[in-house]
Amino acid sequence: MKNKIIDILENAKKGQATDVHIILESDCGKVRFRQKGIMKDFMEITKDEFKRIVNYLKFIAELDINEHKIPQSGKTSMQVNDEELAIRVSTLPLTLMDEVVVIRILDSLAKRQGRSLFLNDAEFDFFKKYMQLSQGLILFTGPTGSGKSTLMFNLLNEIVKEGTRQVISIEDPVEYEIDGMVQVEINEKADISYAPLLKGALRCDPDVLMFGEIRDKAIARELIRASLSGHLVFSTFHSKSAISTLSRLKDFGLYEEELKQSISLIVNQRILHSDAESFIIYEFLTASQINDYLMGRQVEYANLNDRLISLKNEGYLDHEKFIFYSQKFQ
Structure with missing residues (x-):
């Protein structure tokens, strides 16, 4: 999942996105970018990929992987194209076991x-x-x-x-x-x-x-x-x-x-x-x-x-x- 997330972040940076939304729909997951204030679809992912991406992001942001009932937020970084990219990972519960994730890309001052x-x-x-x-x-x-x-x-x-x-x-x-x-x-x-x-x-x-x-x-x-x-x-x-x-x-x-x-x-x-x-x-x-x-x-x-x-x-x-x-x- 690490390479998948790096690919998503690389494309988000290229498109000057400020946020990456990873959401769950009825039959698949979806990745969306906020670019110039507007939400745009980037790609679809399987439900299995969705769950694995969410768990990996929670792990690297030092969030509780087993906690699905309350919102969580944490900060981490990933190496993207020779750049240490700081990100904030926020989760929001949907149902008993499902949640959505939003990644805020934190550029340096x-x-x-x-x-x-x-x-x-x-x-x-x-x-x-x-x-x-x-x-x-x-x-x-x-x-x-x-x-x-x-x-x-x-x-x-x-x-x-x-x-x-x-x-x-x-x-x-x-x-x-x-x-x-x-x-x-x-x-x-x-x-x-x-x-x-x-x-x-x-x-x-x-x-x-x-x-x-x-x-x-x-x-x-x-x-x-x-x-x-x-x-x-x-x-x-x-x-x-x-x-x-x-x-x-x-x-x-x-x-x-x-x-x-x-x-x-x-x-x-x-x-x-x-x-x-x-x-x-x-x-x-x-x-x-x-x-x-x-x-x-x-x-x-x-x-x-x-x-x-x-x-x-x-x-x-x-x-x-x-x-x-x-x-x-x-």
Whole structure:
């Protein structure tokens, strides 16, 4: 099965796929790639091949092969065309004995810094200014697959390269390994969950704290407290827009005054794909804009649709793609 999986990953890399889905249908298994945000069929496999591929992937990712009732996730690597390819393996139960597997291909940070996918120098330098803050909460928001973690880690890497501040991250799992950063992995199986890890990290004298994702109000409140107590805090959050991020945090029971005092920047972004290139578009709210919005004042800023129009006017998106993404952002 190893050679079969290597062949699948080799083709996924050639097709610039971000994810490989290995699913079970009524009479066979199927391998599908996510390419430029769209799911595409790659190949069919027999049911026997499906089971053997799933078991092999669970084995190399150090998951429990005999556990089929709960979702599992782990990280590993495979040698593909003289490249050590980092992958994340996630399983999801279907029935008593069957499950599907999704492989996320984890490119290194260096490979994710190209102009077409990432930001240009002026845009990146703008966000780098916020890395100099001594405290505050910086949120990177958007749906799954919007590149928010990649942007966050590239900016964190700038802090690490300075070498003057202690940076601690709490992740589930660790996706980008960065020398000079203390990276701690949540491990629910070993009863190492986010709550004690966060408290422990704050006792270890961090200047900068990164928490992988805000998933509930308890974590949101703890990160706000950390940002108000002299730490620069980074995290990601699922939200439709920069403005809706504030609404969702208020739904968590957080007070407006806490949000005003703690949040320094909210970035909301998407990845767009043209026939030739891929782009990140983003909108952001600064601390003063956040304060104005929460005070009920009118806030003007370049939103995602404004960025989309700019790409079309500059000739990067044709009319068909422009309409597609305009409707998608509604």
